[in-house]
Amino acid sequence: MIQIPRGTQDILPGESYKWQIIEDRLREIAANYNYHELRTPIFEATELFERGVGGSTDIVNKEMYTFEDKGGRSMTLRPEGTAPVVRSYIENKMQHDVNQPIKVFYKEPMFRYERRQKGRYRQFVQFGIEAIGVENPLIDVEVLSMLMHIYQSFGLKNLKLYINSIGDHESRKAYNDALVEHFRPRIDEFCSDCQNRINTNPMRILDCKKDRDHELIKNAPVIYNFLNDESKEYFETVKEKLTEIGIDYEVDYNLVRGLDYYTHTAFELMSDAEGFGAITTLSGGGRYNGLLELLDGPKETGIGFGMSIERLLLALEAEGIELEQPEGIGLYVCTLDDNSFNKAGTLLHELRTSGISADMDYKQRKLKAQMKDADRKRAQFVIVLGEQEFETGKVELKNMKNGETQNVQLDELVNYLED
Ligand code: HAM
Secondary structure (H helix, E strand, O other), X not given: OOOOOXXXXXXXXXXXXXXXXXXXXXXXXXXXXXXXXXXXXXXXXXXXXXXXXXXOOHHHHHOOEEEEOOOOOEEEEOOOOHHHHHHHHHXXXXXXXXXXXXXXXXXXXXXXXXXXXXXXXXXXXXXXXEXXXXXXXXXXXXXXXXXXXHHHHOOOOOEEEEEEEOOOHHHHHHHHHHXXXXXXHHHHHOOHHHHHHHHHOHHHHHHOOOOOOOHHHHOOOOHHHHOOHHHHHHHHXXXXXXXXXXXXXXXXXXXXXXXXXXXXXXXXXXXXXXXXXXXXXXXXXXXXXXXXXXXXXXXXXXXXXEEEHHHHXXXXXXXXXXXXXXXXXXXXXXXXXXXXXXXXXXXXHHXXXXXXOEEEOOOOOXXXXXXXXXXXXXXXXXXXXXXXXXXXXXXXXXXXXXXXEEEEEHHHXXXXXXX
């Protein structure tokens, strides 16, 4: 039997309403903050991620679904949304748009060849936002407040926001030099990835999953001490403004994030709900001041976050929060014999084209089974069609919520239900 690929999932019809509720909410909140949807292709030139996300990252080194197309070009299924948005920004010359900053959101499948684990999928739906074109602590705060607003709007309580500053390029460089000095003498005690990282991006060593307990990581220099005055001031303002609007956070000086493009503000939102599983990061993001130039774009800066719907669902489950199922169909038509069964199709057609959701039992089961089916479909009203109904031209409309019944003319049924 052919099976679904590892790390992917079918969203079954009985579950898809949860996704729809979340997606609607995300769109609604994005609109509140004036972010507009940007859709980019599912695959991009591999080079976009190699340069944009960074050659020293796990995403680029280990996790990309890369293939050669029939024209011999190397293509990659998008592993994240920021680099494609920036590519589109540059290509469409959005820096000349009258609306600045450019504020976009996306909600699309992403692909990463990751080890299978709870909360870690090879295809997942990432919702993300990006604000490009303004460098001001207030926009960083806007992004963070929207992030918190999303999770809080679902009633989640066990949320912990960690923030850090990676500083500007100058600060980042000074810090990287200090890390090299710190790790170099004993780098052979680290995994082979870290032995490469010391040359390509020493900050990534701090984020190593294998070596995380090494004493040198625990005593590593702290980035805050390498921030220049400008970077410190930027960070202080972000923190002040967050406090001003009542957003709780904790500073984590070891937070460097898994992608190379971050500068200044970097953050992760975690769940500390019991039973969440090992992967507790709900969302991550930050500011990327050099990314546009790195991709041959204008000297503009951006900030954003990404979050998967899969992990949001896990957080809801861990906190016992249920999403309310939408209402069922408007009317269920039961039929008693062949004649009414054959005529029911016409009635259904009329109902549906008038905007009333309706269904019937195509299997012609017994009335009791049909009533059960109506219940399962959470029908708001039920009618039973038989010889008598066609003779008198009247049906008994049963309200399934309160059990009340009412006699209605068959040819008035559509009008009645429309009201
Ligand atoms: P990221 O930290 O790689 O950042 O991913 C962001 C979020 O995507 C994670 O916090 C998680 O919710 C979700 N995610 C990542 N990998 C998986 C997976 N295998 N299964 C399920 N969910 C996953 C980025 O992607 C950046 N582009 C975020 C960003 C936007 N930074 C600035 N703007």
